[in-house]
Amino acid sequence: MTPPELIASVSSGILSELVCVAHYKRALTRPDMSVGLRLEILEWLTRCARDLLLATVEAVEPASDRLEEAFIKARRINPADLECFFSVIERPDVFADLCKLHPSLLMALEVHKAR
Amino acid sequence: MSTAARRKPLVPIDLGSVGPAMARLPTDKWRAACWARFEVRDNTEAVRLAGFKPSRNLRRTAYRLFHDERMLAALHEVGEAHLKAGVPDAIGVVREVLTSAETLPRDKLKAAEIFLNRAHPIQTVHNVNVVQRKEVTIAATEEVIGQIAELARKVGMDPAQQMKLIEGKEVQNDAA
Numbered sequence: 001m002t003p004p005e006l007i008a009s010v011s012s013g014i015l016s017e018l019v020c021v022a023h024y025k026r027a028l029t030r031p032d033m034s035v036g037l038r039l040e041i042l043e044w045l046t047r048c049a050r051d052l053l054l055a056t057v058e059a060v061e062p063a064s065d066r067l068e069e070a071f072i073k074a075r076r077i078n079p080a081d082l083e084c085f086f087s088v089i090e091r092p093d094v095f096a097d098l099c100k101l102h103p104s105l106l107m108a109l110e111v112h113k114a115r
Numbered sequence: 116m117s118t119a120a121r122r123k124p125l126v127p128i129d130l131g132s133v134g135p136a137m138a139r140l141p142t143d144k145w146r147a148a149c150w151a152r153f154e155v156r157d158n159t160e161a162v163r164l165a166g167f168k169p170s171r172n173l174r175r176t177a178y179r180l181f182h183d184e185r186m187l188a189a190l191h192e193v194g195e196a197h198l199k200a201g202v203p204d205a206i207g208v209v210r211e212v213l214t215s216a217e218t219l220p221r222d223k224l225k226a227a228e229i230f231l232n233r234a235h236p237i238q239t240v241h242n243v244n245v246v247q248r249k250e251v252t253i254a255a256t257e258e259v260i261g262q263i264a265e266l267a268r269k270v271g272m273d274p275a276q277q278m279k280l281i282e283g284k285e286v287q288n289d290a291a
Contacts, residue, residue, distance in 0.1 A: 011237065012237065013241075025272070028267075028272065028277065028280075029276075029280070030280075031280045033280070034252070034253070035253050035254070035255045035259055035260075035263070035281060036252065036253035038263055038277070038280075038281070039253060039259060039262060039263055039266070042263060042266035042267055042270065042272075042277075043266060045266070045270040045272075046266050046269050046270055048270075049269065049270050049271075054269075054270070054271060057270055057271065058270070058271030082241065082243055083241060086241055
């Protein structure tokens with residue numbers, strides 16, 4: 001299965017979830033984070049692992065600088081509208097580009113598909 | 116038949132059978148030009164077909180007609196009707212691609228996708244709950260730290276690294 005076919009074969013919600021997993025994993029590597037927030041993010045990741053698959057979440061590496069930059073740019077398109085952010089990153093062509101910036105997204109998708 | 120008679124549409128156009136924008140056009144020749152525009156490639160040819168007098172000014176007449184607000188509205192109206200009329204043909208083509216034995220699998224897939232996307236479009240629903248709550252500071256007690264380590268392990272992250280980051284923060288806080 002080629003990357004575009006793989007991306008097209010899953011629901012768009014999974015695509016955005018994987019990007020968010022990478023973003024929050026990166027956030028967890030920051031030392032300047034309150035214990036409460038760290039706990040909250042880890043709880044969210046646990047829920048993701050339950051919804052997707054532990055192996056899928058494990059396969060996602062913390063966001064690289066370039067993925068983080070793209071994430072922030074997408075979030076800034078319309079800061080008041082979260083749906084706008086999701087609709088951008090869930091676009092197959094956009095997600096394919098994000099995979100180029102951060103290959104573990106595609107690897108996680110492969111793991112998710114192979115379950 | 117005189118030249119003048121030939122230039123008039125042979126049958127008067129029934130205004131009841133046209134849309135409101137077409138009905139607002141000043142004459143039947145304008146309406147004929149509007150319809151003709153969908154059959155030919157340029158404005159001048161359309162006005163010529165509609166029966167406007169062939170002359171050096173025909174291009175100017177065409178420009179005037181097809182830049183008139185009323186004509187633009189009529190073109191939009193007729194254009195929409197053309198598009199709707201083309202739908203059965205378009206569906207026929209997609210169905211033919213879908214059922215033909217000679218179609219390549221990837222083209223069949225694409226044709227199937229066209230039907231599926233319209234009949235059962237994929238929908239993503241995000242439930243965003245905004246909860247206003249008081250800021251609660253969670254202290255880095257042993258219990259909380261243990262919980263963080265446990266959750267980090269559950270999601271395949273290194274608990275030791277999380278511990279290290281929390282400890283580093285405590286040191287920073289103490290220093291402050």
